[in-house]
Amino acid sequence: MTAKSLNTAYRLAQERYARLGVDTDAALKRLERVPISMHCWQADDVGGFENAGAALGDGLAVTGNYPGKARTADELRADFVKATSLIPGRHRLNLHASYAEMSGKRVDRDALGVEPFRNWIAWAKSLELGLDFNQTYFSHPKVDRGFTLTHPDRAIRGFWIEHGIRCREIGAAIGKALGKTCLTNLWIPDGMKDTPADRRGPRERLAESLDAIFRKKIDRKWNVDSVEPKLFGIGAESYTPGSHDFYLGYAATRGTLLTLDAGHYHPTEGIADKISSVLCFLPEIALHVSRGVRWDSDHVVTLTDELQAIAQEIVWGGYLDRVRIGLDYFDASINRVAAWVIGTRNMIKALLLALLAPTTTLKSAELEGDYTTRLALMEELKLLPFGAVWDHYCATQGVPVGESWLAEVKQYEKVVLAKRVQP
Ligand code: RNT
Ligand code: ZN
Secondary structure: HHHHHHHHHHHHHHHHHHHOOOOOHHHHHHHHHOOOOEEEHHHOOOOOOOOOOOOOOOOOOOHHHHHHHHHHHHHHHHHHHHHHHHOOOOOOOEEHHHHHOOOOOOOHHHHHEEEEEEHHHHHHHHHOEEEEEEEEOOOOOOOOOEEEEOOOOHHHHHHHHHHHHHHHHHHHHHHHOOOOOOOEEOOOOOOOOOOOOOOOHHHHHHHHEEEEEEOOOOOOOOOEEEOOOOOOOEOOOEEEOOOOHHHHHHHHHHEEEEEEEEEOOOOOOOOHHHHHHHHHOOOOEEEEOEEEOOEEEEEEOOOOOOOHHHHHHHHHOOOOOEEEEEEEOOOOOOOOHHHHHHHHHHHHHHHHHOOOOHHOOOOOHHHHOOOHHHHHHHHHOOOOHHHHHHHHHHHHHHOOOOOHHHHHHHHHHHHOOHHOOOE
């Protein structure tokens, strides 16, 4: 498409939206300021670089063996730079503790400091990139029978409590070094395959462990903490102490954020409707936007009704400044850079769609009881020339328009990814 035809298409779209009272330029200006926290673990199948001596498990599973997985932090950084060159806007990178770069001697997770993250920080600084962080409570021999912070043994709990504390400190060091608040998100895999005899004990231990982790006050300017509930995992089908109810109560009483992961509920239960509910009681939340297919399968985010519902709730509810949007999926059956690009572009598209809705008109029709107008407009909106506005956004942000990003990923695959021989 030529610049001229793109521009013509945009002008026509702008006129069409203006007829409904929607200012497309204003929508794009707002969109530009919404960062998406892109999860580092899409690039290497949640492998990490610390080599802790345990394979991925603990309720997490990545399927596929597409060539080109990042083998080192440098490769992951290069892949991220490639991906973000194909995505409009300015985004963030979400790191896990297991992406520590140990030079020579290995430091265990209860002794982790900011040192092994110096390369990440220096790199992020040079790109003016914000970083987020996560404790890693999986792929480690001390995840014993699937338990970490709920483990009956005090010593094992203690090990993981220490890890939790250290990661918050690393988060704060990252935030301070970059001058951008870091979100440190805590998720544990703990649970039981079969019906437990004691549901109370592990939950009380979890609350106690979390209190020990969050005891130290950390300047919220540099680090904010969040906790991530889950319903079940592979091998933990019957019971998860860190459930939604548990963590909602925890976040509300302790002042942490709550992370809503789209794959962590019953298969037909969405997270969109939870946003305005929990934000009545919590100042801020975080999201792990994902796509579960039959279970928490972490498929690449596509532009589904559920994704649009999430974006509508954030935008229409006026919550853009109270929701930290992050992604969480891992697909090793397709090109991993493409997986990043597709999912992130879709998240942004969903936000743009939501920003292009005539919300004032819709809300006043609703207040007046004119549900006919509300429904009619919502349906007509679906066929408005959204694509022209999206193309214009990509063009003005200097990233490929439409499917043309794919050729760049194919080229990158040929020149870079295909040459990576896996160890
Ligand atoms: C697992 C959680 C968690 C992880 C990442 C790797 O079910 O969603 O967020 O996916 O931390
Ligand atoms: Zn998640």
